[in-house]
Amino acid sequence: MEGVKQRIGNKGEALAAEWLAASGFEILHRNWRTGRYEVDIIAVRAGVLHFIEVKTKRSTRYGHPEQQVGRRKVRHLVEAGCRYISADRRWRRIRFDILAVQLYTDRPTEFLLIEDIYL
Numbered sequence: 001m002e003g004v005k006q007r008i009g010n011k012g013e014a015l016a017a018e019w020l021a022a023s024g025f026e027i028l029h030r031n032w033r034t035g036r037y038e039v040d041i042i043a044v045r046a047g048v049l050h051f052i053e054v055k056t057k058r059s060t061r062y063g064h065p066e067q068q069v070g071r072r073k074v075r076h077l078v079e080a081g082c083r084y085i086s087a088d089r090r091w092r093r094i095r096f097d098i099l100a101v102q103l104y105t106d107r108p109t110e111f112l113l114i115e116d117i118y119l
Helices: 004-022 071-087
Strands: 026-034 037-045 048-057 094-102 110-114
Touching: 004 026, 004 037, 004 048, 004 094, 004 110, 026 071, 037 071, 048 071, 071 094
Parallel strands: 048 094
Antiparallel strands: 026 037, 037 048, 094 110
């Protein structure tokens, strides 16, 4: 049975995919898995392959969504990305990104794309 956090996460990922597509990204995969690692969205824009971690929140009471991505999650994103490109070597330019999705009940959803994150 799906919990509240899972429902919010799923909604955020769906909205993120729509927003990315409207922003010129071609979505290649959603929830791509390799071993114990997962990438929420893998997309391409302008010849650059993007591995995107999506974080969604309904409140900023305990910080913004992007603040919930720690070093461990970034390492897992990078490891998954490395595994992906080792199987598909055509990509010469890659980025690891965070897409923060802030849901509100009284105003439009906000999106913040942080491109090229590093450890």
